[in-house]
Amino acid sequence: MRAQALGAxxxxxxxxxxxxxxxxxxxxVAEVVALLAVHPEAVIAAGCTDLTAQLREGRVPRDLISxxxxxxxxxxxxxxxxxxxxxxxxxxxxSRHPLLQAxxxxxxxxxxxxxxxxxxxxxxxxxxxxxxxFRYEMPVLLGALEADLELAGATEPRRPVDWLWxxxxxxxxxxxxxxxxxxxxxxxxxxxxxxxxAIDTSDLLWFGYERSMRPTTTVALAIRVVDGSLRVTATIGxxxxxxxxxxxxxxxxHPTDLDPGSVGRAVASRLPDDIEDRAGSAEYRRxxxxxxxxxxxxxxxxxxxxxxEGVTA
Amino acid sequence: xxETTIDFRLNGTPTEVTVPTNRxxxxxxxxxxxxxxxxxxxxxxxxxxxxxxxDDLPVAxxxxxxxxxxxxxxxxxxxxxxxxxxxxxxQQAFAECGGFQCxxxxxxxxxxxxxxxxxxxxxxxxxxxSWISSNTCRCTGYEMILESVERAAExxxxxxx
Numbered sequence: 001m002r003a004q005a006l007g008a009x010x011x012x013x014x015x016x017x018x019x020x021x022x023x024x025x026x027x028x029v030a031e032v033v034a035l036l037a038v039h040p041e042a043v044i045a046a047g048c049t050d051l052t053a054q055l056r057e058g059r060v061p062r063d064l065i066s067x068x069x070x071x072x073x074x075x076x077x078x079x080x081x082x083x084x085x086x087x088x089x090x091x092x093x094x095s096r097h098p099l100l101q102a103x104x105x106x107x108x109x110x111x112x113x114x115x116x117x118x119x120x121x122x123x124x125x126x127x128x129x130x131x132x133x134f135r136y137e138m139p140v141l142l143g144a145l146e147a148d149l150e151l152a153g154a155t156e157p158r159r160p161v162d163w164l165w166x167x168x169x170x171x172x173x174x175x176x177x178x179x180x181x182x183x184x185x186x187x188x189x190x191x192x193x194x195x196x197x198a199i200d201t202s203d204l205l206w207f208g209y210e211r212s213m214r215p216t217t218t219v220a221l222a223i224r225v226v227d228g229s230l231r232v233t234a235t236i237g238x239x240x241x242x243x244x245x246x247x248x249x250x251x252x253x254h255p256t257d258l259d260p261g262s263v264g265r266a267v268a269s270r271l272p273d274d275i276e277d278r279a280g281s282a283e284y285r286r287x288x289x290x291x292x293x294x295x296x297x298x299x300x301x302x303x304x305x306x307x308x309e310g311v312t313a
Numbered sequence: 314x315x316e317t318t319i320d321f322r323l324n325g326t327p328t329e330v331t332v333p334t335n336r337x338x339x340x341x342x343x344x345x346x347x348x349x350x351x352x353x354x355x356x357x358x359x360x361x362x363x364x365x366x367x368d369d370l371p372v373a374x375x376x377x378x379x380x381x382x383x384x385x386x387x388x389x390x391x392x393x394x395x396x397x398x399x400x401x402x403x404q405q406a407f408a409e410c411g412g413f414q415c416x417x418x419x420x421x422x423x424x425x426x427x428x429x430x431x432x433x434x435x436x437x438x439x440x441x442x443s444w445i446s447s448n449t450c451r452c453t454g455y456e457m458i459l460e461s462v463e464r465a466a467e468x469x470x471x472x473x474x
Binding site for chain 1: 373376
């Protein structure tokens with residue numbers, strides 16, 4: 001079916017034409033924040049691979065702020081045990097960044113598997129998160145890593161990844177979060193501008209990702225040293241429902257002492273009853289999660305993962 | 314202001330156009346600049362029929378705004394053949410190996426191949442498979458496409474500018 005958006009021209013050349021908007025092309029985070037203060041309902045655009053689909057699905061922005069020319073959004077830094085990844089990095093740039101590969105190579109490897117070659121050159125980590133599509137994988141990876149979203153100009157400068165989903169369970173939200181936070185003149189102060197994600201690596205022992213059962217079930221898993229024990233945090237993804245993050249603590253000091261089967265069962269038992277989705281019952285998904293978590297823990301156990309310097313395991 | 318002026322190189326030729334801000338690169342190339350080898354199909358960045366190279370990287374022109382190529386170098390399938398009409402190595406390889414059936418996906422496949430061979434002149438089959446999996450051939454002639462990319466690499470200079 002061909003649709004015609006008002007004002008887009010007499011003949012739609014595309015399946016659903018994109019409505020006109022005013023374009024802003026700032027060069028710094030401060031300029032973006034200033035623009036958001038004037039245009040609080042503006043849409044933020046980076047790689048546009050998902051945004052163009054949203055626009056064709058009926059989203060009508062009056063103002064569009066392209067952040068492609070904002071160099072601060074392209075940075076990767078590792079200071080004081082915190083890894084910061086700029087929201088404007090494409091999947092290709094981010095996964096191949098030397099600092100990420102040196103600091104958290106398992107995240108780099110998992111990131112390198114996301115999407116197709118062509119999408120990877122355009123799509124950004126920020127867009128992947130803020131599109132709020134259940135099938136996208138960065139919320140799963142970063143959920144297990146307990147990453148924080150860093151938001152410029154917002155009332156709360158840091159939010160956990162779960163904040164993306166709020167109380168709603170809808171798929172396909174806004175690139176900038178305006179719908180979920182309630183569009184309006186003050187809403188942008190709540191959501192701000194996503195400048196990047198921050199991952200605490202100071203107590204991180206191991207991270208891995210299992211996507212062999214995608215899209216039914218994916219599992220990202222991180223092992224941290226907390227008070228001398230190991231905390232296993234897993235985020236469960238699916239094409240059809242929002243990710244779920246659960247943690248369990250194993251009273252052992254080293255990954256070699258972990259029992260994959262018992263950790264898998266412990267994680268699965270903590271999943272909520274509404275874990276069922278179109279791909280399977282709660283029982284089926286718990287079984288899958290136990291198997292996938294067990295595989296990851298076995299890999300961690302065999303990897304010889306060592307506690308970071310200064311962290312007692 | 315709902316229009317913007319962009320400067321870019323189209324198949325090596327400096328090009329300046331004023332476009333509506335909501336103009337997509339695929340529509341600019343096909344409708345305004347008559348590059349009819351750029352095919353629009355899924356219009357969701359999934360099928361790859363609209364693939365062009367922007368600064369040597371393959372992008373879905375259906376999901377790229379025209380304003381985003383300001384200052385960039387854009388290449389379409391129209392830029393592959395020599396001025397005298399002789400085929401590029403990639404085109405020659407696709408013709409030799411039957412790397413197309415209905416031909417609709419071929420321009421996207423050729424641009425993907427060009428991008429791949431520029432980065433990796435001697436790709437392994439796994440590399441080729443990874444790249445080609447970005448694009449869809451509804452005739453499912455993938456084996457011949459894989460062979461075509463391998464042949465293009467053999468012919469060398471497959472990613473020549």
